[in-house]
Each structure stands twice: as structure tokens, then as C-alpha cells.
Amino acid sequence: MAGLLEVKAKLAAARAVTVLTGAGISADSGVPTFRGADSLWSKFRPEDLATPEAFARDPRLVWEWYNWRREVIASKKPNPAHATVAEMEARFPHFWLITQNVDGLHADAGSRKLSEIHGNIWKVRCTACGLIEHNRQVPLPMLPACAACGHLVRPHIVWFGESLAVADIDQSYAALRSCELLLLIGTSGLVYPAASFASIAKEAGACVVEINLDPTPYSGAADIALHGRAKDLVPLLLD
Ligand code: OAD
Numbered sequence: 001m002a003g004l005l006e007v008k009a010k011l012a013a014a015r016a017v018t019v020l021t022g023a024g025i026s027a028d029s030g031v032p033t034f035r036g037a038d039s040l041w042s043k044f045r046p047e048d049l050a051t052p053e054a055f056a057r058d059p060r061l062v063w064e065w066y067n068w069r070r071e072v073i074a075s076k077k078p079n080p081a082h083a084t085v086a087e088m089e090a091r092f093p094h095f096w097l098i099t100q101n102v103d104g105l106h107a108d109a110g111s112r113k114l115s116e117i118h119g120n121i122w123k124v125r126c127t128a129c130g131l132i133e134h135n136r137q138v139p140l141p142m143l144p145a146c147a148a149c150g151h152l153v154r155p156h157i158v159w160f161g162e163s164l165a166v167a168d169i170d171q172s173y174a175a176l177r178s179c180e181l182l183l184l185i186g187t188s189g190l191v192y193p194a195a196s197f198a199s200i201a202k203e204a205g206a207c208v209v210e211i212n213l214d215p216t217p218y219s220g221a222a223d224i225a226l227h228g229r230a231k232d233l234v235p236l237l238l239d
Contacts, residue, residue: 003224004236007209010181011237016094018179019085020197021101024186024212028079028231031103032072035188050159059143059152066155067139070121074138078109081185081234086110091238096175100187100194102157115168115175117194123156132156164193172197177204183237184210186230189218198222 011017023033033039044065048054055062078086086109089095097114099106102121106114124135124144128151135144144153158164176182182201189195198208198221210222211233219225226233 003226004233007224007226007237010207010209014092014180016179017088017092017181017183018095018175018201018206019088019097019183019185020187020194021085021097021099021106021185022187022189022194023101024188025079025081025085025230025234026076026101026103026105027186027213028081028229029076029103029105031076031101031105035190046160050157051161052159053161055154055159059154062155063140063143066121066157070138070140073103073121074136076103076105078105079231081230082106082109082111084234084238085185087238089113094178096171096179098172098175098194098197100191115171117158117164117168117172119155119157121155121157124153125156127152127154169193173200176201176206179204179206182206182208184208184212184218184222185234186212187216187218189216 027033034041049062049065082105085097089111095113097106097111099114099116100118102119104120104122122134122136123132125132126146126149129146129149131146131148133147146153176197177200179201182198184198198218202208202221208222210218210225211230212227213229
């Protein structure tokens with residue numbers, strides 16, 4: 001694969017690398033993606049399950065869906081693509097991982113320099129006092145209550161119509177503007193603001209590389225596009 005050799009050469013010379021991942025990197029671990037055949041949004045309506053309005057209307061329904069997703073994800077393990085991304089942290093003097101995934105598999109693989117911009121399914125947040133807690137219990141009892149104040153907790157996830165945390169935005173933009181190479185791994189590039197991240201890096205002079213099973217809206221803007229499974233392609237980048 002000609003593009004692969006070029007990416008390897010660029011990585012070998014790079015000092016500042018930023019990675020943006022999406023559901024495709026965890027697909028190889030068995031976590032369902034959001035779009036495409038057999039995906040979550042082909043079976044469920046996001047407006048019923050992943051909006052603040054849906055939670056206000058029917059918190060039990062939303063929690064039942066998140067309990068099901070927690071159960072699905074609980075048995076999943078990081079794959080070689082997560083492991084390679086974790087290894088990149090030590091390889092490059094300046095490195096940052098931005099993930100849209102809420103499954104926690106990057107952290108399980110050892111990544112520490114990361115922004116989980118859409119939150120984490122293993123964290124709950126109190127709707128009253130705002131306390132955020134790690135919680136790996138599956139299933140959570142209905143309806144789950146805050147350990148500190150007893151009020152209803154919600155998944156610590158950024159739902160449709162909600163804003164990303166300011167710290168995550170700042171950290172992500174800084175990493176996008178300062179990298180020499182941006183790797184986009186397994187994301188459809190359809191959800192903002194992540195959908196704009198490739199152009200931010202490109203305008204700042206970065207080389208943009210897409211790694212995806214299929215072409216995406218990013219492909220046209222990418223300098224190099226590699227098509228295949230993340231678990232097969234990503235480990236080749238550093239070997
Ligand atoms: P999508 O489900 O939209 O896209 C997954 C991408 O991964 C697609 O482009 C696939 O072609 C690609 N893909 C699938 N299997 C792959 C594999 N084995 N190797 C490489 N690529 C593969 O997921 P995201 O782009 O992550 O938001 O979606 C973005 C956001 O939309 C999610 O974070 C979620 C969703 O609504 C929230 O839940 C807040």
C-alpha cells in the first residue's frame with residue numbers, strides 16, 4: 001500500500017502527532033458503531049435515547065438503554081489499534097488523543113493523554129449536585145441515585161444538543177493547531193464539532209491521514225486515505 005509507506009515515513013519524522021478516533025476503532029473489539037448496517041442508530045432513534053429532553057421525559061427508558069450498552073461494552077477488550085495508539089504517547093514528544101468514543105477502551109489500553117470529548121459510559125453525573133463518579137456496576141439499579149446527595153444521576157455522556165466541556169474543546173483545538181500529523185481513525189466525520197477537526201489541523205499546516213474501512217466525508221480533505229480495518233492498519237504504522 002503506497003500510502004502506508006508514506007504515512008510511516010511521516011510518522012518516523014514527526015514530533016507532534018494528534019489522533020482523532022471514532023466508533024470504527026472499537027468495532028474490531030465488538031462494540032457496535034452508530035451508523036451503517038447493524039449499527040445503533042439503524043435500530044434506535046437518537047432523539048428518544050440520547051438527548052436531555054428524552055432523559056427529562058423518560059429517565060427509566062434512557063437508563064435501560066444505557067444499562068444495555070454498558071452490558072454490551074463490559075466484556076469488550078482493547079484491540080491492537082487501541083494498543084498502538086497508546087504506544088504513540090511515548091513515541092512522540094507531543095501527542096494527544098481525541099476520542100468520540102465513550103467505551104473507555106483507549107484508557108483500558110493505557111492511553112492517558114486523551115480527551116474523551118463525548119464523555120464516558122462508565123461515569124455517572126448527578127443531575128442536582130453535578131458530582132461525577134466512576135461506576136462500573138452492570139446493570140445499575142433503577143433509578144440510580146447520587147452517592148453524595150441522593151438525587152437522580154445521568155450518564156456522563158454528551159448528548160445531542162449539548163455542548164462539549166470547555167476544557168476538552170480547548171485541549172483538542174490546541175492539539176489540532178499544533179500537530180504535524182493528524183490521524184483520523186474509524187470516524188464517519190458527520191458529528192460536529194469533531195467533523196471540523198480535520199480542517200482546523202489542515203489550515204494550521206498538518207498532514208491529515210484517514211484510516212477507515214470506507215471512504216467518508218473526510219476522505220476528500222485528507223492528504224492520504226488508507227482503507228481497511230483499524231486493527232490491521234494502525235499497528236502497521238509503528239512497526
Ligand atoms: P460512526 O458509527 O458514525 O462511524 C464509524 C466509522 O467507522 C464509519 O466511517 C465506518 O466506515 C468506520 N469503521 C467501521 N468499522 C471499522 C473498522 N473495523 N476499522 C476502521 N473503520 C471502521 O461513529 P463515529 O464517527 O464515532 O456520539 O460517530 C460520531 C458520534 O456519533 C459518536 O460519538 C456518537 C454518535 O452519535 C454520541 O453518542 C454523543
